[in-house]
Amino acid sequence: MRDRILSIAIYGLSTGIGMIAFLYPFLTLSASGETHGGMMGQAHTGDAPLMLSVLVGLCFVVLLLEVQGQAVNAKFVALLGILVSINSALRFMEVAVPGPGGISPIFFLIALTGYVYGGRLGFLMGALTLLVSALITGTIGPWLPYQMFTAGWMGMSAPFCRSLVRLLHGEGRWIELAVLAVFGALWGLVYGAIMNVWFWPFAVGPSEQYWEPGIGLVETLRRYAAFYMTTSFIWDAMRAAGNVLLTLAFGSATLHTLRRFQRRFVFTRVSSPLYKDERLPGVPDAPRAEARAG
Amino acid sequence: MIHPWAWVGWVGASLVALSKTRNPLHLVLMLLSIAIVNALVGFRAELSLTPVSPLRFALFVVPLSAAFNALTVHFGDTVLLRLPAWLPLLGGPVTLEALVYGALNGLVLAGILAAFTTLNQALPVRALVRLIPRAFYPVAVVTSIAVTFVPTTMRQFQQIREAQAVRGHRMRGLRDWIPLFMPLLVGGLERALGLAEAMTARGFASADDPEQDVRTRAAVVMGLVALLGGWLLRLAWGQEALGLALMVAGSGLVLVTLWAVGRRVQHTTYRHEPWTGIDWAVALSAAAVLALFLLPGLNRVALFYYPYPSLSWPSFDPVIGLISLGLLGPVLALVRR
Numbered sequence: 001m002r003d004r005i006l007s008i009a010i011y012g013l014s015t016g017i018g019m020i021a022f023l024y025p026f027l028t029l030s031a032s033g034e035t036h037g038g039m040m041g042q043a044h045t046g047d048a049p050l051m052l053s054v055l056v057g058l059c060f061v062v063l064l065l066e067v068q069g070q071a072v073n074a075k076f077v078a079l080l081g082i083l084v085s086i087n088s089a090l091r092f093m094e095v096a097v098p099g100p101g102g103i104s105p106i107f108f109l110i111a112l113t114g115y116v117y118g119g120r121l122g123f124l125m126g127a128l129t130l131l132v133s134a135l136i137t138g139t140i141g142p143w144l145p146y147q148m149f150t151a152g153w154m155g156m157s158a159p160f161c162r163s164l165v166r167l168l169h170g171e172g173r174w175i176e177l178a179v180l181a182v183f184g185a186l187w188g189l190v191y192g193a194i195m196n197v198w199f200w201p202f203a204v205g206p207s208e209q210y211w212e213p214g215i216g217l218v219e220t221l222r223r224y225a226a227f228y229m230t231t232s233f234i235w236d237a238m239r240a241a242g243n244v245l246l247t248l249a250f251g252s253a254t255l256h257t258l259r260r261f262q263r264r265f266v267f268t269r270v271s272s273p274l275y276k277d278e279r280l281p282g283v284p285d286a287p288r289a290e291a292r293a294g
Numbered sequence: 295m296i297h298p299w300a301w302v303g304w305v306g307a308s309l310v311a312l313s314k315t316r317n318p319l320h321l322v323l324m325l326l327s328i329a330i331v332n333a334l335v336g337f338r339a340e341l342s343l344t345p346v347s348p349l350r351f352a353l354f355v356v357p358l359s360a361a362f363n364a365l366t367v368h369f370g371d372t373v374l375l376r377l378p379a380w381l382p383l384l385g386g387p388v389t390l391e392a393l394v395y396g397a398l399n400g401l402v403l404a405g406i407l408a409a410f411t412t413l414n415q416a417l418p419v420r421a422l423v424r425l426i427p428r429a430f431y432p433v434a435v436v437t438s439i440a441v442t443f444v445p446t447t448m449r450q451f452q453q454i455r456e457a458q459a460v461r462g463h464r465m466r467g468l469r470d471w472i473p474l475f476m477p478l479l480v481g482g483l484e485r486a487l488g489l490a491e492a493m494t495a496r497g498f499a500s501a502d503d504p505e506q507d508v509r510t511r512a513a514v515v516m517g518l519v520a521l522l523g524g525w526l527l528r529l530a531w532g533q534e535a536l537g538l539a540l541m542v543a544g545s546g547l548v549l550v551t552l553w554a555v556g557r558r559v560q561h562t563t564y565r566h567e568p569w570t571g572i573d574w575a576v577a578l579s580a581a582a583v584l585a586l587f588l589l590p591g592l593n594r595v596a597l598f599y600y601p602y603p604s605l606s607w608p609s610f611d612p613v614i615g616l617i618s619l620g621l622l623g624p625v626l627a628l629v630r631r
Binding site for chain 1: 309366383406407410411413414415419422423429430432433435436437438439440441442443444446447448451468469471472475476478479480482483485486487489490491493494498507508511512514515517518519521522525545548552555
């Protein structure tokens with residue numbers, strides 16, 4: 001119980017602070033009412049960039065520390081290591097032969113891994129795929145922590161699809177794939193939208209699309225929508241379409257394989273009614289149902 | 295070889311310096327310093343891991359950034375041409391000032407990419423993995439496994455492709471990738487099982503004290519609560535000093551907890567990387583650059599340059615120029631080799 005409360009507190013606080021941190025530049029600079037040059041949205045001053053980096057960085061390391069707490073058994077580590085290597089190899093191929101727009105093969109495996117193996121493994125799968133692929137493709141940059149955090153969120157949120165699939169009685173049916181395809185499509189767009197937010201408030205450009213101090217939340221959202229539609233939507237829509245196509249084409253076989261190996265990697269110990277009924281005198285009850293990894 | 299942490303310091307200093315400078319004279323000086331280090335590292339690198347050459351990226355991004363800014367920001371006195379007003383977003387005067395400011399932003403982007411490209415070329419992947427803090431030991435193990443298995447995975451993919459080709463498999467559509475992808479996934483997962491058995495046989499396991507784990511997590515929660523509280527104090531109630539103090543305390547608690555977790559991890563070093571005099575030189579020159587750009591109270595007016603409304607000649611501060619030459623620190627080691 002104590003573990004659970006601590007876990008919920010860490011997940012809630014780190015995810016919540018991380019999400020709001022992406023919006024921090026709007027909040028802090030709006031509050032201070034700074035203006036710069038009048039015509040262009042230019043917010044280079046203040047502590048917003050540093051604060052954004054510190055807050056997102058801290059939330060990320062805390063979440064990583066909490067999530068990795070479950071990763072200290074050999075099966076989990078080996079499974080994750082190999083899945084990350086497969087996904088990184090896919091990204092390596094994508095870098096060598098880029099697909100159209102933002103299409104990338106990595107997101108579909110992150111979503112399916114999170115969906116089958118749970119949010120913790122999904123988070124690590126997303127974050128570490130981006131880290132390892134950046135290491136092997138030589139694309140480490142200031143954008144990497146944000147990419148890791150966002151891809152981690154994608155993997156961590158994938159288990160939410162299970163409830164929807166159960167609600168629709170879609171397990172093992174086409175509905176399951178449809179739900180995952182919609183999830184992939186949404187994250188294809190959300191990933192790009194989040195990745196824009198870390199630099200958008202500090203970028204300079206036409207006033208209809210860029211942020212200016214004191215413009216208010218509604219106007220900020222309107223301008224961001226205009227910026228997003230102009231610069232990112234087509235790119236992200238291609239990514240979303242790619243996620244849908246890959247999920248529909250490979251989803252069924254991949255889910256089947258991941259589940260088959262889940263049974264080999266994760267076992268469940270349950271008390272046997274037979275054992276209970278026919279127990280020998282003096283032998284205590286078998287332990288209560290308990291599920292754990294390896 | 296320069297110590298990985300000295301390289302990290304150099305990249306950090308480059309990043310801060312570039313992101314805070316828009317003065318073209320100072321910017322060009324910094325870019326030249328980074329370019330020299332990049333060229334020396336690239337010359338000596340055994341294996342190039344850069345998908346994009348920084349020079350090629352600069353040749354692409356500087357004109358693109360200049361054109362984008364000039365076409366979308368219709369502000370400035372020196373009008374080069376006028377686009378019809380009925381063109382959405384693009385309609386209006388195209389000015390020299392907007393063109394210059396866009397080019398400066400492009401130069402900053404090119405410089406940031408060059409600095410990180412240098413880091414990628416200078417350090418082998420193993421050295422980068424070793425930079426992961428000890429507190430994230432399981433993450434480091436997973437990363438090591440993944441990095442180690444990527445070449446195996448690529449080789450396996452090649453073998454599967456050849457085997458399928460021998461059977462007459464042809465690639466016509468997306469679903470034709472299934473006979474390539476699924477054996478790759480299944481083979482990888484089988485390898486993971488074998489690896490897990492080998493790791494278990496060699497005693498890879500956790501023996502954490504549950505009470506200590508609870509204390510660690512409680513400290514992290516307290517740190518996050520302090521961080522959030524301080525943040526709210528600053529934002530909602532305008533309590534700058536108190537809010538900042540709480541935020542610093544919360545961040546400190548989280549970092550100390552991470553350090554304590556790292557201390558609990560026992561590790562052995564196969565090959566010790568010594569911290570030499572050259573590393574001191576690189577780190578101190580990077581620290582001087584960082585101090586120049588971050589310490590309060592220093593005169594940094596020369597770093598700012600704003601071409602609007604009329605283009606003017608930028609100023610140049612020789613002291614700032616001299617200190618920013620600290621970015622040439624790695625040259626000492628690279629030339630000596």
